[in-house]
Amino acid sequence: MLPQEMVDLGSRRSTIRELFEYGKQRAAVVGPENVYDFSIGNPNVPAPECVTESIYRHLGRDPAALHGYTSAQGDYGVRKALAESLNRRFHQEFRAENLYLTVGAAASLSIALHAICEAGDEVVVFAPYFPEYSVFVSAAGAKLVEVPPRCEDFQIDFDVLAAHVTPKTRAVLINSPNNPSGVVYSKETAEKLAALLKERSAHYGHPIYLISDEPYREIVYGAETPFWTSYYSDTVVCYSYSKSLSLPGERIGYVLVPDGAADSKDLYHAVCGAGRYLGYVCAPSLFQYVIADCDGATSDLSIYRRNRDLLYHGLVDAGFSCVKPEGAFYLFPRALEADANGFCERAKKYDLLIVPGDAFGCPGHVRISYCVSTEQIERALPAFRKLAAEYR
Amino acid sequence: MLPQEMVDLGSRRSTIRELFEYGKQRAAVVGPENVYDFSIGNPNVPAPECVTESIYRHLGRDPAALHGYTSAQGDYGVRKALAESLNRRFHQEFRAENLYLTVGAAASLSIALHAICEAGDEVVVFAPYFPEYSVFVSAAGAKLVEVPPRCEDFQIDFDVLAAHVTPKTRAVLINSPNNPSGVVYSKETAEKLAALLKERSAHYGHPIYLISDEPYREIVYGAETPFWTSYYSDTVVCYSYSKSLSLPGERIGYVLVPDGAADSKDLYHAVCGAGRYLGYVCAPSLFQYVIADCDGATSDLSIYRRNRDLLYHGLVDAGFSCVKPEGAFYLFPRALEADANGFCERAKKYDLLIVPGDAFGCPGHVRISYCVSTEQIERALPAFRKLAAEYR
Numbered sequence: 001m002l003p004q005e006m007v008d009l010g011s012r013r014s015t016i017r018e019l020f021e022y023g024k025q026r027a028a029v030v031g032p033e034n035v036y037d038f039s040i041g042n043p044n045v046p047a048p049e050c051v052t053e054s055i056y057r058h059l060g061r062d063p064a065a066l067h068g069y070t071s072a073q074g075d076y077g078v079r080k081a082l083a084e085s086l087n088r089r090f091h092q093e094f095r096a097e098n099l100y101l102t103v104g105a106a107a108s109l110s111i112a113l114h115a116i117c118e119a120g121d122e123v124v125v126f127a128p129y130f131p132e133y134s135v136f137v138s139a140a141g142a143k144l145v146e147v148p149p150r151c152e153d154f155q156i157d158f159d160v161l162a163a164h165v166t167p168k169t170r171a172v173l174i175n176s177p178n179n180p181s182g183v184v185y186s187k188e189t190a191e192k193l194a195a196l197l198k199e200r201s202a203h204y205g206h207p208i209y210l211i212s213d214e215p216y217r218e219i220v221y222g223a224e225t226p227f228w229t230s231y232y233s234d235t236v237v238c239y240s241y242s243k244s245l246s247l248p249g250e251r252i253g254y255v256l257v258p259d260g261a262a263d264s265k266d267l268y269h270a271v272c273g274a275g276r277y278l279g280y281v282c283a284p285s286l287f288q289y290v291i292a293d294c295d296g297a298t299s300d301l302s303i304y305r306r307n308r309d310l311l312y313h314g315l316v317d318a319g320f321s322c323v324k325p326e327g328a329f330y331l332f333p334r335a336l337e338a339d340a341n342g343f344c345e346r347a348k349k350y351d352l353l354i355v356p357g358d359a360f361g362c363p364g365h366v367r368i369s370y371c372v373s374t375e376q377i378e379r380a381l382p383a384f385r386k387l388a389a390e391y392r
Numbered sequence: 393m394l395p396q397e398m399v400d401l402g403s404r405r406s407t408i409r410e411l412f413e414y415g416k417q418r419a420a421v422v423g424p425e426n427v428y429d430f431s432i433g434n435p436n437v438p439a440p441e442c443v444t445e446s447i448y449r450h451l452g453r454d455p456a457a458l459h460g461y462t463s464a465q466g467d468y469g470v471r472k473a474l475a476e477s478l479n480r481r482f483h484q485e486f487r488a489e490n491l492y493l494t495v496g497a498a499a500s501l502s503i504a505l506h507a508i509c510e511a512g513d514e515v516v517v518f519a520p521y522f523p524e525y526s527v528f529v530s531a532a533g534a535k536l537v538e539v540p541p542r543c544e545d546f547q548i549d550f551d552v553l554a555a556h557v558t559p560k561t562r563a564v565l566i567n568s569p570n571n572p573s574g575v576v577y578s579k580e581t582a583e584k585l586a587a588l589l590k591e592r593s594a595h596y597g598h599p600i601y602l603i604s605d606e607p608y609r610e611i612v613y614g615a616e617t618p619f620w621t622s623y624y625s626d627t628v629v630c631y632s633y634s635k636s637l638s639l640p641g642e643r644i645g646y647v648l649v650p651d652g653a654a655d656s657k658d659l660y661h662a663v664c665g666a667g668r669y670l671g672y673v674c675a676p677s678l679f680q681y682v683i684a685d686c687d688g689a690t691s692d693l694s695i696y697r698r699n700r701d702l703l704y705h706g707l708v709d710a711g712f713s714c715v716k717p718e719g720a721f722y723l724f725p726r727a728l729e730a731d732a733n734g735f736c737e738r739a740k741k742y743d744l745l746i747v748p749g750d751a752f753g754c755p756g757h758v759r760i761s762y763c764v765s766t767e768q769i770e771r772a773l774p775a776f777r778k779l780a781a782e783y784r
Contacts, residue, residue, distance in 0.1 A: 001598055002655055002662045003510050010507075010665030011658075017464060046455040055451060063438040067639045072409060103495050103643065103672070110671025115402075118395050132668070139669045206393055247459045249677025251495065263394055266403075270394045273402030276524070277531045279502025280495070284676045285641025 014131055015359040016040055023353050030351065036380035038368045039353040041179065041329065043246040045299040045371065051245055054293040058286060066289070070282045072272060074101030074254070081292040082254065089296055090227040098258055100271045101283035104251035105215045105240030106132060112236050112255050113140035113171070114274035115267060116209050121170035123211075126156060127361035128180050128332065130213075133173065142170065149362045154181040154323055154332070156189055158196060165200050171209040172197065176225065177216035180360050180367035181332040182308075182325020184223040187231075194232035207234045207262035215240040215253070218298045220327035221305045233260035236267070241291050243329075243371075246299040252287040304329045307370040307377055314381040315368075318388040329371040332357065336391040340366050346390065350383035406523055407751040408432055415745050422743065428772035430760045431745040433571060433721065435638040437691040437763070443637055446685040450678060458681070462674045464664060466493025466646070473684035474646065481688055482619040490650055492663045493675035496643040497607045497632035498524060499667075504628050504647050505532035505563070506666035507659060508601050513562035515603075518548060519753035520572050520724065522605075525565065534562065541754045546573040546715055546724070548581055550588060557592050563601040564589065568617065569608035572752050572759035573724040574700075574717020576615040579623075586624035599626045599654035607632040607645070610690045612719040613697045625652035628659070633683055635721075635763075638691040644679040696721045699762040699769055706773040707760075710780040721763040724749065728783040732758050738782065742775035 013021070019039035027035045058066055073079065079096035086094050102108045117123065119141040125133055127149040137144040147164050150157045165172070174193075176185040185193075193210070201208045212228045212235055228235045240253030257268045282288075308331070312324055315333055322333035335343035340356035340363055347354055347366075357365030370377065405413070411431035419427045450458055465471065471488035478486050494500045509515065511533040517525055519541040529536040539556050542549045557564070566585075568577040577585075585602070593600045604620045604627055620627045632645030649660045674680075700723070704716055707725055714725035727735035732748035732755055739746050739758075749757030762769065 002508065002658050003506070006507050006662035006665035006669060007658050008665065009668050010661035010663065013464075013664075014668075020461075021463065040461065042456075042461045044456050047459055051459075052451060052455065055447075059444060059447060063444065064434075064436050064638060067439055067443075067641050069412075069432065069434045069640045071413065072405075103676075106671045106673045114395070115398050116394065135668055136671060139671075246456060248461045249459050249674060249680075251673065251676050266394050266399050269402035270398035271402065272405075273398035273400065276401050276406075276527055277398060278670045279498045279528060279531075281498045281643065282641060284495075284643050284679070286678075287676070288641075 009135065016131070016355055019353050019355060026351065035351045035353065036376060036383060037353045038370070038372060039355055041243065041369050041371060042248055043243060043299060043371045044373055045246055045303045047246040048294065048297045048299055050294045050297050051247070051290055054290045055286065058289050067285055070285055070288060072275060072282055074099065074283055075285070075288050078288045078292040082295050085295040090230070092227065092229065094256065094258065097268070098256055100255045100257070100268070100275065101288055102253045102255060102275070103280060103283055104242055104253045105213065105238060106136070107251070107280060108238035108240060108253045108255050109133070109211070109213055110136045110139065110278055111271055111274040111280070112211050112238050113137060113142065114277060115270035116211070116236070117142035117170050120168065122166060122168040124161070124164055124169055124172045126174065128154070128357060128365065129361055130175060130179050131359045145169070146361050154178065154183040156185070156193065158192055162196060165196070165208070167204045169200070169208050171211050173211045173213060175213040177220055177327025179216065179328055180330045180357070181323060182328045182330050183323065184220055184225055184326040187224065187226045190226035190228060190231040197232055197234070201234070209261070210235040211238060212236070213238045215243045216328040218244045219301060219304065219329060221308065223326040225327070229258045229260070233258065234262050236261065244298050245291070245294055247287065250284060250287045252283055252291055303374065304371065307372070307374055310374065311368065311370050311377050314377070315384060318385045320388065329369060331368045331370060332365050333368070335364055335366050336388060338364060340364055347387055350387055352380060352383050352387060401527065408523070408747055411745050411747060418743065427743045427745065428768060428775060429745045430762070430764060431747055433635065433761050433763060434640055435635060435691060435763045436765055437638055437695045439638040440686065440689045440691055442686045442689050443639070443682055446682045447678065450681050459677055462677055462680060464667060464674055466491065466675055467677070467680050470680045470684040474687050477687040482622070484619065484621065486648065486650065489660070490648055492647045492649070492660070492667065493680055494645045494647055494667070495672060495675055496634055496645045497605065497630060498528070499643070499672060500630035500632060500645045500647050501525070501603070501605055502528045502531065502670055503663055503666040503672070504603050504630055505529060505534065506669060507662035508603070508628070509534035509562050512560065514558060514560040516553070516556055516561055516564045518566065520546070520749060520757065521753055522567065522571050523751045537561070538753050546570065546575040548577070548585065550584055554588060557588070557600070559596045561592070561600050563603050565603045565605060567605040569612055569719025571608065571720055572722045572749070573715060574720045574722050575715065576612055576617055576718040579616065579618045582618035582620060582623040589624055589626070593626065601653070602627040603630060604628070605630045607635045608720040610636045611693060611696065611721060613700065615718040617719070621650045621652070625650065626654050628653065636690045637683070637686055639679065642676060642679045644675055644683055695766065696763065699764070699766055702766065703760065703762050703769050706769070707776060710777045712780065721761060723760045723762060724757050725760070727756055727758050728780060730756060732756055739779055742779055744772060744775050744779060
C-alpha cells in the first residue's frame with residue numbers, strides 16, 4: 001500500500017551509505033583505529049578558523065534575529081556578500097538576486113533539476129558520476145543519459161558526448177573537480193564543451209543548460225579550474241560548502257542563476273518554486289551568516305595533497321593503476337579483478353572499506369576517499385599491499 | 393520552456409511571504425518601529441538559554457566530527473535522547489529507530505506525505521489550515537480535500553468530516569495547536585477522531601494515516617494537548633523546533649513513525665526514501681546535537697500569553713469578534729468586511745500587516761501573529777482601533 005519507490009529508496013541504501021554504516025558497526029567490534037574506512041567524502045580536516053570565529057561572533061547577536069527565518073532565497077546581505085566574493089575571485093558581475101541559498105549540494109541539484117526539467121527531458125551525465133544523480137534526475141521526472149567513461153584519463157570524449165546529445169537533452173550535468181575520479185576539466189575542455197552546447201542549442205532551437213555541480217571547486221592541487229559561466233552563459237552553478245569549509249553535516253550551499261542564462265528571470269523563479277515544492281523554507285540561518293564571512297576560505301588543503309601523494313604512490317607501488325587526481329579528495333584506481341564488487345568485498349577482509357565503481361557508472365574501478373587522517377593511510381597501506389598480493 | 397508549475401510557485405509567492413517582504417521594504421521607508429508586521433510566525437521570544445549554552449558546549453568538540461555528516465536518519469545518540477525525552481514527557485516507548493530528523497516542519501510534512509501517498513490519493517485537511525499544505529500535498533501527487541471550517545469554535549465537526557472521508561482517503565492531516573486559529577483539540581476530540589478513522593480504515597480495508605503536524609505542541613496556555621499516538625496507532629508525528637525553541641531559521645525537526653503504525657517498518661523506510669528523493673541528506677548537524685540537549689524546553693511562553701491577552705482584549709474592545717486561542721501564537725478574528733483581502737489591504741494604510749484568511753481556506757477572517765514584541769502590540773492597538781472605526 002505504501003509507495004514502493006520510496007520504500008525501495010529507503011531500504012536499499014546507497015552503496016556508500018551502506019559501507020559508512022557497516023564501518024560504524026565494525027568499529028564498535030574491532031575499534032575505530034582498525035577500520036580503514038575510505039568510503040565516504042566526510043572531510044577529516046577541520047573547518048578553517050574563520051568558521052568557528054564567525055559562529056562565536058554571531059552568537060553575540062540577538063538570538064531571535066540570528067535563528068529567525070530569512071527570506072526563502074536566503075538573507076539578502078548574505079547573498080550580496082557571496083556575490084561580491086565570487087566577483088572578486090572569478091571576475092564576475094553577480095548580484096544578490098542571482099543567488100538562492102540551499103541546504104547543501106543535494107538540495108542545490110534537486111532544486112536546479114526540478115527548475116529546469118519536465119517529464120521526458122534528458123539530462124546528460126559523464127561516467128563516473130555521483131550515484132545520487134540518478135535519484136535526483138528521476139525525481140525531477142527526467143531521464144539520465146550516461147556518457148560512458150574514457151578510462152585512460154576520465155576527461156570528456158567529445159565525439160562520444162556528441163552522440164549522446166539529442167533534441168530531448170535539456171541539461172548537461174558536470175562535476176569538476178570530479179567525484180570519484182579527482183579529474184579537473186581544463187579551460188580548453190570548457191571552451192570545447194561550450195562550443196558544442198551552443199551549436200546544439202542553436203540547432204535544436206532551445207537552450208541546453210549546463211548544470212555545474214562544484215562542491216570541490218576550491219579543492220585543487222595546482223590545476224586551474226574554469227569558472228563555467230565565463231565560458232557558457234546558460235550555466236547554473238550548484239555549490240556547497242560541505243567540502244571547501246568541511247561543513248557537510250551543516251547543509252549549506254547555493255544555486256547561482258546568472259543574468260546571462262536563457263530565461264534567467266523565469267529560471268530564478270523556477271528555482272525558488274522548486275525549493276517550495278520540495279519542502280525547503282530557507283537555508284540554515286546561522287550558517288548563512290557564517291558562509292558570508294568565510295566564502296573563499298578553505299580547510300587546510302595541504303593535508304589532502306599529502307594524503308593524495310602518499311596514497312597514490314603507495315597504491316601504484318603496490319601494483320594498482322590509477323589516474324593521478326588533480327582535485328577533490330578521491331582516488332579512482334582500477335580494481336585488481338574485473339568485478340569491482342567482488343574486489344571490495346575481498347578488501348573488507350582487511351577492514352579496508354572502499355566503494356565499487358559500479359555505483360558511479362564505471363565498473364572495474366573503486367573509489368578511495370582520502371579525506372581521512374594521514375595516519376589512517378599509513379596504517380592502511382600494508383593492508384592494501386596484502387590485498388594486492390592476493391592477486392599475484 | 394521551463395516547467396510552468398515551478399515558475400508560478402516561485403513568482404507567485406505565498407501571501408504570507410509576500411507580506412513579510414513588503415514589511416521589510418516598508419520598514420526601510422518609514423522605520424521598522426512604524427510597521428506593525430503581524431504577518432509571519434517568526435518567534436520574537438529568544439531561544440531558551442539551554443540552546444546557546446548547548447551551542448557553546450558543542451563548539452568545544454572536534455569540528456570535523458561536529459560539522460560532519462550524520463546518518464541520513466540523524467545521529468543515533470541524538471535520536472535516542474529525543475526518544476527518551478518523548479517517553480518521559482508523554483509516557484511512550486519510542487526508540488531511536490522511530491525517529492527521522494529533518495530540516496524543519498515543511499520538510500517533515502513533505503517527507504511524510506511522499507512516504508504515504510500515491511497518485512490519486514486524498515489527504516483530508518481542516519480549514520483553516522497552513523496554506524503551504526496544498527503545495528506539499530500536490531507535490532506528493534495527492535489531492536487535498538478540504539473540510540470547511542466550523543467558524544464558531546474552529547473545532548472538528550465530525551458529521552462534516554465523515555462526509556469528506558472516502559475510500560480514496562490515505563491520510564488526515566491535523567495541526568493542533570492550530571495555525572492560524574490557535575485552537576487546541578481536546579482529548580475527547582482525539583478519541584472521537586481515532587474512533588472515526590479506525591472504523592473507516594476497517595471498512596475500507598486499508599489504514600488511513602493521521603499526520604499530526606505539531607510544531608506548536610508545547611505552546612499552550614493551560615490547555616492539555618493529547619499525544620496522538622496514544623489515541624490512534626496509525627499516526628505519523630511531524631515536529632519542528634522552530635516555534636518551541638525559537639529556531640525557525642535553523643531548520644530542524646523530525647518525523648516520528650511509531651512501532652504500532654500499520655506497515656511501520658516499510659513506512660519508516662519510505663520516510664528515509666522520501667528524504668533521499670527530495671534531496672535531503674541529513675538534518676543540520678550542530679542543531680541535531682542542540683535539540684538532544686534541549687528537547688522539552690521552550691522559549692518564555694509567558695510573553696506569548698501576555699501578548700495574546702493584550703491583543704485579544706484590545707481587538708474585542710475595538711469591535712472584533714474572535715475565538716480566544718488556547719495555543720500557538722495567532723489570533724484569527726473575523727474581518728470587518730466580507731472580503732478579508734480588501735480588509736487587509738485597508739489595514740496596510742495603517743501599516744498593519746495581517747494575513748487574509750482566504751489563504752488558509754477560511755475567507756472572511758484574518759490571521760494576526762502575536763509572536764512580536766509586546767510593545768509592537770501596544771503601539772499597534774490604536775491603529776487597529778482606527779481601522780475598526782472606518783467600519784462604523
